[in-house]
Amino acid sequence: MASLNLLDEEEEAFHEEAAVVDTSFQLCLVGGCLTDSVVHFPSLRNTLADLWHSIWGICISNLGEKRILFQFFHKVDISRVLAGTQWFFNNHLLVLHRIQPGEIPSLVPLNLIEFWVQVHDLPSRMVTEHMTKQFGDFISQFLEYDMAFRPPNYQNYMRIRVRLDVTASLK
Structure with missing residues (x-):
């Protein structure tokens, strides 16, 4: 306590603390189950913590209003x-947002x-990068494609990653 000094330097420490608060959600996801029924939060927390088995751990908090905060402590865990x-919990789709x-x-x-999304039985002339983008945008919003992943004897096949609005399909 003898070396404690209360000078103008305190204000700088306060600003550094504010910067930490801004980045506190850097490795966080917010999510919720796509259901109208009640989700038992302790079961969800235990199940997902065991299933995801984070290397550096995970903190799962109930935000209320059917929202859950998932805080990871390493970028490898959140990326995985x-x-x-x-991801599903009790057969309910878990919607996640970084x-x-x-x-x-x-x-x-x-x-x-x-x-x-997998598209099968296409004429070989339609299995192109341009067509994957068109199929993806037709389904919803095209994100990426994977032409490298082709099971043997499936040359007329493509995998497309799309982003769907799941609430639009519920209306």
Whole structure:
């Protein structure tokens, strides 16, 4: 305590603290189950923590209004969850959104989800990069394609990643 000094330097420390608050959602997802029924939060928290098995851990918090905050502590963990397939809890689709700087987790719309779509039995002339983009935009919003993944004997096949508005299909 003898070396404690209360001078003008305190104000700088306060500004550094504010910068930490701005980036506190850097490795966070906000999500919710696509259902009208009640989701048992403790079960969801335990199940997803076990399923995702984060290297550096995960903090799962209930935000209320059927929203959950997932805080990761390493970029590898959040990338692995986002790159995975669709996630479900009790047969309900889990809609996830990566929080961007300035976004408020309780206000982020949870209506978009990414899917891999497979298109089969195409004429070989239609299996092109240009056609994947057209198919993707026809389905919803094209994101990417994977022409490298082709099972043997499936030359007339394509995989397209699209972003769908899942709430539009509920109306």
